[in-house]
Amino acid sequence: MTTTAAPRREYIDGATAIVRGAIDAGCTFFAGYPITPASGILMAMMRELPKVGGVAMQGEDEIASIGMCIGAVMGGAKALTATSGPGISLYSENIGLAVMGEVPLVIVDVQRLGPATGGATTVAQGDVQFVRWGTAGGYPMIVLAPSNTPESYELTVKAFELSERFRCPVILLTDKELAMTLSAVDVDAYPDVEPVARTIKDAGLPYSWVPADAVEPMRAYGAGDAFRFTGSTHDEGGYITKLPAKVGALNEHLVAKIEDHRDEIEMVDVDADGPADTVVVSYGVTAGAARAAVRELRAKGTAVTGVVVKSLWPIPETSLSAAFDGAARIVVPELNVGLYRREIERIAADRDVVGVNRIDGKLITVAEIVEAAR
């Protein structure tokens, strides 16, 4: 029944897809500092945002860049910033501010090989735990990870949606290869998106946490009457407080608004073909080789389930547990020392969890995953 309409393809990189996704989601502000391999996003935003009436800035450093974004959001903008390992390290304190002040903001981490300056043009997935725990306090973070160019677009939009839904920073975790590799993309593979809505109330308290998981519409400077924003422990009016009842309620709210709504965040691609002893769990760039390995294993007669995690944090525990049902062996390929595998081990309980890891700047090959899955 299939009619073969002429395929419609373009040849673009992931950075371009992220920039388009941000603009389609309604982004009006960007600030970033040059850093390989994230500079493509900075340069494209400097070029493209003014065309849609937005503002793009090159900050004096990464601290200033994310600081400007937070200020701009409170001034009514929707903001994106993008960096890599050394820069996300400098973002740390302001990620905390965005969590505490409940600032919707999308942060792209284009991973490169670390630690420190590491390999600027070298792929890695070493920030997967850092983006979860990279600011003081240990409060929940939402982290999405695309595994190809269309997903880079789709998950950028999704990141804006979730940041508005939960009034919090959302991290889009990508890497050098996903951001810079050019690939043919079916232009019909991109979902149709609407600009992400934000409700701004023009009066009333800037914060509320009754019930604990409820997210109050935000305020913006200049829209309605005066209001307060603070990174200090605060009451609903944004006044500094040390009253245990208030402090507890605020901090429980920061947890509950995300943890109680994990089902709205979970995004996992499960490629199952009947019962399988082996499950390959991957994310990001490594999902490319993992998907190919699953195909190859099946072709050789091995029953295998492929799982690609698109919402890394909070851990999509429900979907993962379901996918692990009946499996004896879980293979986790990743370009780091086995960072996400720790989470899989916890969820997989007594199953055999095997890592396939490279930290030499090379991509994991299909053959390496096939070997580990057998």
Added chain:
Amino acid sequence: MSTITITPVATFRTDDPYPFCPGCGHGPVLDRVNEAMVKLDLDPAKVVIVSDIGCSGLSDQYFVTSAFHGLHGRSVTYATGIKLANPDLEVVVIMGDGGTGIGGTHLLSAARRNIGVTVIVMNNLNFGMTGGQHSTTTPEGGVTSTTPLGNLEHPLDICATVGVNGAAYVYRGSSFDHDLADRIAEGMRRPGFALLDIWDLCTAYYVRSNKFTRAGMEDSMRSWGLEPGLLYDRQTAEYATAYRRIHADIAGKPTPRPRPIDITHEAALDEPMALVVAGSAGGKIRSAAKIVALGGIRAGLWAAQRDDYPVTVKAGHSVTELWLAPHEMPMAAVVAPDVMAVISADGYAKAGPYLAAMGPDALVLTIPDFADLDTKAQVRVIDPKAAPKRIPKTSLGLVYLSAAIALTEPYPIDALREAAAAGSFAEINLEAVDTGALLAGA
């Protein structure tokens, strides 16, 4: 018909008393800030006070304006974002001398950009909140909890620093100045970046440790060469306004999404094919691979390229892995290329693992220098000197890739010619494609 009477705001202060120590200068400075806002008849809902950290960071809570209380030293960055997002707002930063240290680069950059915010530095020469430690502005010899034998650091001249770097309005004074409210109002009225370095007494620490007094402070200022008064006063374009002006012509004209690439040919490929080109950075290796990919897409194929190069732009290696495939394929590394072009010493240095993995059906194209390279693949040496015209270095990659396409025919060479003709440098690239095809047939 009723008459609406607009009463100017009589005060921007809340009813709460300040929390500062007896004799501290911060309260009087904030009173002058309040008077300035009253004088200017500002709308409290259009004013954002951005406070830093330390005793000065408590300030915003005593005003009925909007407030942003963020992290230490970063106040100017938040203020910049707020102003850029909404230039109609009056944005006032209140920081201490501590903030000028940890946030020095932000202060400097905001001055250089001439961002339209007003910065009030309540400069009491030490860290008052955390135990009287020395700050960037502690005078040489000043005794603090961290300089018990006297400060060895030269104090920062905040005013000169922002002044020589583009600030529109710079004033140095003290909490005792009788006209301070007017100076603050002037700063706020100035469209660009205004900074007022206002010295005041920290009665908890600096006064106690240094027998510092009002008279001593005023004398010291001059004796240290830090003249009070209006120090810089210039009319330069405010950043947010200038930004919108230079972009006015392109605003509202988003870049149209590129049209999908026309499919004009048919490809013969039924298995994915991996090509690797190993050359030198600056040799347009990536651009060449892109043209070959676009040629493939024109023939209905899928394509993806992964580029590897050092951080230097025009030195060292440039190696691109290019997949051509009859179906969409996930991003994966090339282990054993079907075709490899080794065209420079930089590329040769990176080619070893690929060459070692290639089998007897694979093809290597290379220059005469590497005629005896080590591989099981078939090696075909193409001498660039055999070309009818000298091949520029920047065309070598496309010449060899074109030869590869001509020899292995994953798709028709005409699709490649079309791709070369459709992009920039069309003439040069077309010539490279034709040269490659010619050398392949020779």
